[in-house]
Amino acid sequence: MDEQPTDAPHHSVRTLEEEFLHKKFSSHYSQSRINVLRPESREFGFGGWEKKIEFRHIRVKNESELRSRLVSEAPLYISHSVAYYEFPDARPMVKKNWLSADLVFDLDAEGHTCGKFTCQHCMEKVKGEAHQLIEEFLLPDFGFSKNELSINFSGSRGYHVHVRSEAVAQLDREARREIADYVTGTGLLFDRLFWKEGKKFFGPKTADGGFGGKFARAFVKRLDNDEFALSISRKLKKPEEREKLRASIQTGNWDNIGIANREEKLAEKFAQMRLTLAGRIDANVTADTSKLIRMADSIHGGSGFAAKSVDSLDAFEPMKDAPIFNEGEQKVKITEAVPALTIRDHSFGPFVPGATATLPMACAVYLLCKKAATLA
Amino acid sequence: MASADLIFCSRYPFTKQAKDYVSESGLELTSTLVEKAEARVNNALVTGKVKRVAELPDAREEELAIYAGARMIVSSANNRYIISRYAVAEAKRAGEYLAGDDAANNGHVELVASEFGVRFEKKGKDYLVPLSAYLPFTPRSMDYKLTNRELENGFVLVSRHERIRMMEEAVKKKIEGSLPIRAQFSEDITEAGKRMLALIPKLEVATVSVGQENYPPCIKKMLEDLALSINLPHTARVALGIYLVSAGVTTDKIVDYFRHAPDFSEKTTRYQVEHLRSHKYNMPSCSTMDSYGVCIADCRCGTPLRYRDAINGARLRRLAAEKKE
Ligand code: SF4
Numbered sequence: 001m002d003e004q005p006t007d008a009p010h011h012s013v014r015t016l017e018e019e020f021l022h023k024k025f026s027s028h029y030s031q032s033r034i035n036v037l038r039p040e041s042r043e044f045g046f047g048g049w050e051k052k053i054e055f056r057h058i059r060v061k062n063e064s065e066l067r068s069r070l071v072s073e074a075p076l077y078i079s080h081s082v083a084y085y086e087f088p089d090a091r092p093m094v095k096k097n098w099l100s101a102d103l104v105f106d107l108d109a110e111g112h113t114c115g116k117f118t119c120q121h122c123m124e125k126v127k128g129e130a131h132q133l134i135e136e137f138l139l140p141d142f143g144f145s146k147n148e149l150s151i152n153f154s155g156s157r158g159y160h161v162h163v164r165s166e167a168v169a170q171l172d173r174e175a176r177r178e179i180a181d182y183v184t185g186t187g188l189l190f191d192r193l194f195w196k197e198g199k200k201f202f203g204p205k206t207a208d209g210g211f212g213g214k215f216a217r218a219f220v221k222r223l224d225n226d227e228f229a230l231s232i233s234r235k236l237k238k239p240e241e242r243e244k245l246r247a248s249i250q251t252g253n254w255d256n257i258g259i260a261n262r263e264e265k266l267a268e269k270f271a272q273m274r275l276t277l278a279g280r281i282d283a284n285v286t287a288d289t290s291k292l293i294r295m296a297d298s299i300h301g302g303s304g305f306a307a308k309s310v311d312s313l314d315a316f317e318p319m320k321d322a323p324i325f326n327e328g329e330q331k332v333k334i335t336e337a338v339p340a341l342t343i344r345d346h347s348f349g350p351f352v353p354g355a356t357a358t359l360p361m362a363c364a365v366y367l368l369c370k371k372a373a374t375l376a
Numbered sequence: 377m378a379s380a381d382l383i384f385c386s387r388y389p390f391t392k393q394a395k396d397y398v399s400e401s402g403l404e405l406t407s408t409l410v411e412k413a414e415a416r417v418n419n420a421l422v423t424g425k426v427k428r429v430a431e432l433p434d435a436r437e438e439e440l441a442i443y444a445g446a447r448m449i450v451s452s453a454n455n456r457y458i459i460s461r462y463a464v465a466e467a468k469r470a471g472e473y474l475a476g477d478d479a480a481n482n483g484h485v486e487l488v489a490s491e492f493g494v495r496f497e498k499k500g501k502d503y504l505v506p507l508s509a510y511l512p513f514t515p516r517s518m519d520y521k522l523t524n525r526e527l528e529n530g531f532v533l534v535s536r537h538e539r540i541r542m543m544e545e546a547v548k549k550k551i552e553g554s555l556p557i558r559a560q561f562s563e564d565i566t567e568a569g570k571r572m573l574a575l576i577p578k579l580e581v582a583t584v585s586v587g588q589e590n591y592p593p594c595i596k597k598m599l600e601d602l603a604l605s606i607n608l609p610h611t612a613r614v615a616l617g618i619y620l621v622s623a624g625v626t627t628d629k630i631v632d633y634f635r636h637a638p639d640f641s642e643k644t645t646r647y648q649v650e651h652l653r654s655h656k657y658n659m660p661s662c663s664t665m666d667s668y669g670v671c672i673a674d675c676r677c678g679t680p681l682r683y684r685d686a687i688n689g690a691r692l693r694r695l696a697a698e699k700k701e
Contacts, residue, residue, distance in 0.1 A: 092671045142507065143530025167508040167530065173609055173669075175511035182522045192524040209528025290667055 016375050017368050018049070024325055024365060025299055026074035029067065032324075035297045035309060037164070039066050041084035041099065045292040047077035047301070053292055059089035076301025076369075079292035082162070093290055100169035103176065104293055105133055105183070106285035108158035116370060117339055118303070122157055123318055130159040131313055133279045137183050138163065141209065153322050155300020155307035160293060173289050180286035185211060185278030190267045194254065201262055205252040214277045215270060220246050222273075232269070233259045299324065304365035319343055323362035330364035332357060333376035338367065384484055386436040387473040389443035390466070390551055391491045403441040407564060412438075413445025414568040420446075420465030421458060421575050428469060445565070451556035452569030457576055457604040459555045467548035474540045485543070492546045496539055497531070503539050504531040512549070513542040517639075592683035593673040594665055595619050605636045611668045613637075615660050617652045619680055622659055 014022065036042065044066070045056035060066040070078065081088065082104050086097035107130050109122035130151065138144050138161070148165040171179075181187055193212045194203040204212025206220055222228045223246055229236040236242050241257050248256040255262050285291055294300065294307045305322035323344050334351040341349050343363050351357065356376045359367070367373035385394035405413075420426050429435055450462050470488070477484035489496055492513070496503040510532040514520040526533040534542065561569070591599070598616045601608055608616070613634075620630045627649050634645045659681045665671040677686035 091666075092674060093666045093669055094672060140529065141527045143528075167506065171508075171511055173611075174516055177610075178511055178516070178522045182527065185523060187518070187521045187523045189524055192521075208526055209531075209533070210526040211523060212526065213528075288667065290669070 020375060021076070021301075021304070021365070021368060022074045024304075025076070025301075026071050028299060028324060029070035029074060033297060034063055034067055034070075036063070036066070036080060036295055038084055039063055039080070041086075041088060043081040043083070043085060043088040043096065043290075043292065044295075045077075045079040046073065046075035047079070048075060049301075052077045052301075053079055056292060057089050057091055059087075070298075076299075078295045078298040080295050082291050082293055083289055096290075098289065101289045103163040103165070103168045103171070103179065104285060104291065105138075105161040105163075106154075106158065106282040106293070107133065107161070107280065108154070108156075108282065115339075117341060117372075118157065118319065120319075126158050127313065127316070127318075129280050130161065133161060133183065133281060134313070136214070137279055141182075142179075150296065151310045151313060152294075152296040153306070153308045153310055153316070153318055154294060155298075155305050155322065156303055157318075159310070159313075160296075160307075162296075173287050176289065177283070177287040180281065180283035183279040183281055183286075184283055185274050186283070188274055188278075190270045193270075194263075194266065200253060201255045201266075202252050203249075203254045203266075206250050208252075211274070211277065215273060216249055218273055218277060219269065220249055232265050233257065235259070300369075302369055304362070304369040320345065323366070325361040325365045328361045329358050330361055331376045332359060332364050332367055332373040334367070334373050336372045338372050341366075382436050383431070384487065386431070386439040387477070387484070388470060388488055388491075389440055390470070390547060390554075391488065393487070394440060394443075398440050398444060401437065403437060403444070405441055405445050409438065409441050410445050410449075410564045410568065412442045413449055414571070416442055416446045417449050417458075417462060417568070417572055418575065420462045421572065424461070424465055424468070426465045426469040428472060447555065447557060448559075448561050448565045449568045449572060451559070452561045452566045453572045454556045454569075455573060455576065456606060458572055460552055460605060463548045463551040463555070466551050467544045470547045471540055471544035474543055475537075478536065478540060485540075488543055488547075492543070492550070494543075494546070496534075499533065502533050502535055505534055505539070505542070506531055510534070510542070513546045514538075515541075515545060590684050591619075591623075592675055592677070592680040594670050594680055597672055598670060599633055602633055603636055605638050607638050609668070612670045614652070614657075615665060615668065615670065615680075617649055618657050618659050621649065621653050622681055627653065 039060050040062055043056060044058040044060060045053040046058065047054045058069075060069065081101075083096075083101035084099045086099060088096060090096045107126050109126050134149065134151075138149060139146070144163055144165055144167075148163055150162045150164070152160050152162075154160055168176075168179075188211055193215070194201065196202075204210075204216045206213065206216045208216065223236070223242050229242060235257050236245065245255075245257050248254070254266060259265060285293070296307055296309050298307055299305070300307055303322075304325060305318070306324045308316075308322045310316045319342060326344065334353055334355045334357065336353055338349045338351040340347065341363070343366055344360065346360050346363055348357065348359055348363055364373070368375070381393065382397065385391070385397045388394060416426055429439065446462070450458055474485055474488060486496075492509070494505065494509040494513070496505050498504075507527065507530050511522070520538075522532070595616065598608055598612060602616075616633075617630065620633070627646060630649050631642065631645050634640055635642075637645075659679050660668070661679050662671055662675070662677065665680060675683055675686060677683045
């Protein structure tokens with residue numbers, strides 16, 4: 001099915017659980033803060049159990065219309081375009097008349113293999129990657145200021161970083177692809193950063209911008225490591241030689257000690273280290289100027305958590321800060337094996353199918369959203 | 377107006393200064409000048425270059441009038457291929473002047489850059505340029521790949537030569553974007569415009585009109601764009617390739633379609649088409665095509681591959697309905 005009707009469906013028969021969540025979500029939207037810049041110029045997409053974006057090309061006149069649609073329809077997933085359009089509901093896309101777009105970065109637990117339940121390890125890992133994206137790319141390289149960035153949790157495992165800056169608002173797909181490629185180090189070439197001049201071998205200086213500088217700084221730092229240093233040259237056994245090389249790299253001369261096979265050695269280190277220097281984002285999301293992305297502070301229907309706006313990434317703890325249904329308890333019947341979990345300081349499980357439990361609301365909503373329990 | 381300014385204007389006739397000069401001085405487009413304007417466009421189309429004339433004081437004002445005339449001729453021809461080829465040639469001409477002026481260090485280069493709202497800041501032998509100007513004004517090629525560039529605090533380091541190359545690109549975009557002018561033109565202009573249309577190589581026209589009646593609108597449009605040397609984004613090229621492969625078009629034929637792409641390379645294209653063929657990629661759905669920005673109609677067929685069935689189906693249903701009545 002590719003046809004995507006713009007209007008919401010007549011709600012088909014809902015299960016008790018769907019009805020329960022619908023009420024919860026709806027009451028949340030009646031009170032919560034709505035956090036969308038220029039909603040009137042965005043395309044919205046709503047999703048349900050079947051598809052995260054079931055209906056798109058939705059236009060709202062203003063924030064209050066958006067709120068009333070959220071209260072009455074209480075979709076499981078709410079997305080909006082990163083783009084601003086003159087006619088957000090027009091179809092096909094070209095008729096929307098694209099005006100500009102936020103630049104977005106999507107970070108997710110890639111290669112996440114720990115099943116459908118949330119895992120602390122993955123969450124920490126992605127948080128670290130978001131931190132790296134901001135501190136090592138967006139601020140120093142791209143020169144965005146902190147107040148041009150807004151970060152939100154995806155509601156599941158990942159994070160979204162939105163950049164609202166005049167400098168990038170007009171960039172087309174191909175320009176955004178360049179930005180994404182830069183962050184992921186795609187197309188990075190050793191030969192472009194290093195060159196021979198006579199007998200000398202030059203490369204980036206530690207103070208340089210771009211990947212060259214990143215590599216030079218990381219390399220100089222790693223010379224402290226014996227194994228690393230010796231794998232480049234036996235000569236580096238001597239601390240003085242290490243110091244000598246280090247000082248030389250600062251100025252862009254990568255070999256003043258006579259490293260045997262220096263080009264191959266350095267190229268090999270470069271190939272290994274570029275992976276750790278590069279950011280891990282979904283490049284397709286960044287390049288897509290008409291991407292629909294989860295609305296900040298909306299509910300993620302697969303967890304019942306908020307896609308919460310994050311002020312301080314370091315202080316943010318998803319399993320504590322993102323759950324929103326924090327009042328009351330609910331008895332549920334477990335329908336599939338659930339591992340031990342902790343949500344908002346409440347530890348529960350593991351559960352076997354058939355068990356029943358009375359849980360704090362956030363935990364019960366989480367299991368219902370995961371379709372791992374029914375109401376009891 | 378000082379004559380130093382006239383030098384600037386005649387070299388860079390696309391600037392605001394030049395436009396102001398023309399409107400203040402009320403230059404007239406005599407029939408000799410129209411002829412020269414036609415020669416300028418003709419040269420651009422045939423050789424890819426606009427000749428630089430000897431910069432005699434008298435010739436400078438003329439040069440401005442000729443430029444204005446050339447724009448009218450191009451507009452009257454109103455053809456995408458002509459516009460883009462003409463813009464490239466004018467940009468090259470500007471690039472040559474910029475390179476000379478850069479060496480002479482007379483402030484012209486900064487003035488042209490300011491036309492595009494760009495400031496280059498000198499750093500040693502090189503220049504710093506804001507990313508917001510770097511990305512739109514550099515060609516998408518390995519040489520300008522951002523990944524291998526020094527990027528710091530929103531600025532990219534470019535060489536002196538690259539700075540001129542960027543401005544050339546900016547000139548091209550500006551001229552391309554400003555054409556066609558919509559106006560009524562005199563007869564000698566429209567006649568010249570017709571002669572320019574006749575110059576479009578036969579080949580270009582032929583490729584557009586191969587029997588593609590059954591191709592969906594998006595595919596037709598992409599083939600047309602390719603034939604007119606209009607750049608298609610990567611995603612669009614892949615989708616087009618998959619479509620043509622699934623539609624049973626031979627690799628040779630597909631490579632031919634891509635032959636006029638601005639960055640065509642026979643070897644790469646052949647390799648890529650063969651790659652698509654052997655990996656049996658799925659055709660993107662219409663909504664995916666739409667998100668690539670290449671869907672231009674609402675055919676209700678789900679995927680461009682089913683377009684033929686969809687229109688045939690509609691026709692059959694119509695026939696059936698007519699029969700019943
Ligand atoms: S609806 Fe489908 S077939 Fe028609 S133009 Fe759009 S993408 Fe192509």
